[in-house]
Amino acid sequence: MSRVVVFDEFGGPEVMQVVEEPVVEPGIGEVRIRIEAFAVNPLDQMMRSGTSPAIVPLPHARLGVEGTGIIDAVGPEVTGLEIGAPVILTAVPDASVRGSYAEYTTVPASRVVSRPAGLETTEAAAIWVAYSTAYGALVEKAGMRPGDHVLVTAASGGVGRAAVQIANQIGAVPIAITRHTAKRHDLIAAGAAAVIATDHEDVVEAVRDHTGGTGADIVLDLVMGPGQQDLVKAARPGGTLVAAGFLDPRPTPFPRSAPLTLFSYRSFEHTLDAVVVKRMAAFLNAGVRLGALRPAIDKVFALEDVVEAHRHFEKGLHAGKIVVTA
Template identity: 45%
Template structure:
């Protein structure tokens, strides 16, 4: 386990300020400028009661995603509204109260957040959040708060990208790069669940055995092996039916040569930066995947949630938590860990409530 220097987020001094009841206030993570983890701060804000169609959730844990680090650093596909942007898509907690017209949830229900959140205004790095009911879903019963915070975004992205867009089928080979990330692990398990062969790509050999233990059929170490050449060796020269790409950028054309003629490339991330130059004569289908498109409709959410709930119940989908940090004060440390790529699975931060 890596050793990390603690950098506590700044907190407003409320020692002498009048306080309203704890249930209507929440420490919340904000940032006022683009930058590294050091720009993250904690502030206490007042919460309104949920209005019609809204739910108030006591957050017990937040799951970090690479998207949030990109958002904080100004590299995400939509910009933060500054100053005073919030942050975070994914939280696990308990319903505290519901607004008029909400019948799907009641106080005390364990829930997750994720669909349809706009981070600047609705980011869930907080003690409590008020969200539209469509941005909240039941937490599958076998999962506790910490494990629940590692489920929704990673596994919905894997299901949507692999199955709904990529058309992955039993017997197919799928190449998964950034395989030790939250989405990468989810993609390995999702592919295995439907009977496909997940070929995990990781940069160093240190993560090979862990990825095999998590369900990868093969692991290719990109710092030591030629990925397209190795994929073709594993598939008797055919190539993979699907490439599931988290990196994009200038390296995508070479990675895509691991696909079979007539195969599919689904790219869902842009960690590589830069411009992708696509050959005009590629015998491939290339899709850009945005999880919002999959989860913005009631029908899309229904299919995603059914797949996730059934997979958790039968044990084939097992959210992996790489490291847990305790307290929102550790959010800067959590972002540093996320960007170090030293972990396998999800980085989770627990939220500690003084009111028990």
């Protein structure tokens, strides 16, 4: 049997429950993963609360788009993967059916990559969503190059921290934006070349100061909402803005006359593309090996405490990823 987190109605963390289900055999082209740990992501909260843009069928819906574990069984026609191999899930597009909040799950063999050597299990559980999103937005979409000034909003979050580290690995110059001055030292320690705290600084003026008056070459907007107007003004003419987040639920005015290249980015755009996933995995492995990429872990919970993990997530005070061990 496998312990699985399910919910029968939308609502707060308390709607989740841990139940036992039979362990499913992998089908053609699939592998079964014995999950060791998974991370809590904003999409999980949206699915559970009923605010996800995708339909979540009830009852008995599952959660989880990120995790790490050991290949436990291999289905027919699977090659190149062996039982006992440690892997990371790269995409769970049907998370409401076989999400990673469980002791076991089955996924297509194309949806796993080898776990980078040197990562702790909890780090491996927390690395893919944030780093693949940041890499996809900055490298694949925006074409980030050495020397680029890269403005990163929500920099203290998982994707923001990943973006700072990835910019440094490329040789770009990450400028972090946070709402709280108290987070300045932490973000400098995390690799930001400069930090702009919006509780006492003007974003546009500060970016001009940090870029010699030219503005940011690339803006990674992980917040959206009305504040994006300042980000547009802070970018240099001809720069690039990538909208890859949704933390501010308020409408985002469309910058009609901005001299920018504008992209909207969602991670599934690349994590379902085997060619790009191969590049992502190679970049990730190199970064981990060199010590340039390392996820920050805020707190670790046990599976039976998954409700508390979501309550902790919803407080919004975490500095790093929240991980649950299965």
